[in-house]
Amino acid sequence: MLDPASVRFRAACPDDARAIAGLHADSWRRHYRGAYSDAFLDGDVTGYLLRVWAGRMGTPDPRARTILAERDGQVVGLAHTLLDADPTWGALLDNLHVAHGLKRHGIGARLLALTRQAVQDGSPSSGLYLWVLEQNSAARAFYTAQGGVCVERADVPPPGGDPARLAGKPIGLRYAWRPATVDVTFTSTGV
Numbered sequence: 001m002l003d004p005a006s007v008r009f010r011a012a013c014p015d016d017a018r019a020i021a022g023l024h025a026d027s028w029r030r031h032y033r034g035a036y037s038d039a040f041l042d043g044d045v046t047g048y049l050l051r052v053w054a055g056r057m058g059t060p061d062p063r064a065r066t067i068l069a070e071r072d073g074q075v076v077g078l079a080h081t082l083l084d085a086d087p088t089w090g091a092l093l094d095n096l097h098v099a100h101g102l103k104r105h106g107i108g109a110r111l112l113a114l115t116r117q118a119v120q121d122g123s124p125s126s127g128l129y130l131w132v133l134e135q136n137s138a139a140r141a142f143y144t145a146q147g148g149v150c151v152e153r154a155d156v157p158p159p160g161g162d163p164a165r166l167a168g169k170p171i172g173l174r175y176a177w178r179p180a181t182v183d184v185t186f187t188s189t190g191v
Contacts, residue, residue: 002105007076009114012066014057019075020068021050027097035133035156035170048160056080065118069098069107076102079111083122089176090127091119103138112146116177127178131156134171148175 012020025046033041040048056064063084069077076099085092093115098108119128130148132139133156140150152174159165 002102002107004106006071007107007110008070009110010068010070012057012068012078012080014054016068016075017053017057018050020057020066020078021046021053023075023078023097023099024049024053024095026100030100031136031139032133034167035135036159037165037167040159040165063122065115065122067111067114067118069111071102074099077107077111079115081115081118081128083119084126086129089129089174090179091123091129093128093130096130108142109146125179127176129174129176131172131174134173140173140175143175148177150174151176 028036028045028049029041036045056066061082063082064080065083066078066080068075078095078097079093080095082092082094084090085094093112096108096111096115098111116128119126129151130143131154132143134140134153144150150173154172154174156166156170156172
């Protein structure tokens with residue numbers, strides 16, 4: 001069992017871009033296979049994500065909140081949120097990833113709770129939402145356990161706008177938390 005005291009949570013900084021991209025790429029390779037093309041996932045997905053994260057971290061958006069989980073000096077989780085991303089749904093939790101070997105130890109739940117707190121602090125009347133692949137049943141179960149409600153189904157846009165990076169026509173599901181349910185409690189089961 002993971003000792004909760006061994007995980008530290010903090011805001012990300014520009015020097016974290018490479019570690020974040022590595023964690024993000026590993027998560028995509030494990031959970032996005034079948035939705036994203038094998039050529040993309042087995043190719044330069046890390047390079048693509050490093051460019052994304054270097055841009056995000058190098059020129060921070062004042063609406064963005066990126067929270068990291070660290071264990072033994074290694075990034076083992078991340079949550080990246082954009083406040084006021086949508087006039088109806090509120091803040092977008094654009095990324096929530098936990099290192100594969102550390103799932104189901106409460107890191108994802110804690111990242112989500114810290115995200116909810118950041119949303120409350122930055123925009124108290126805001127809801128929170130995210131998109132998850134329909135095929136990712138473990139993540140969907142986690143979001144449901146955390147009080148999220150599936151409210152919409154849509155085609156997944158290709159990463160970087162390149163249709164060759166998709167495999168078929170994957171479906172994304174919007175999960176939402178309304179402002180009344182955006183609180184700092186969390187359930188430690190799941191991701």
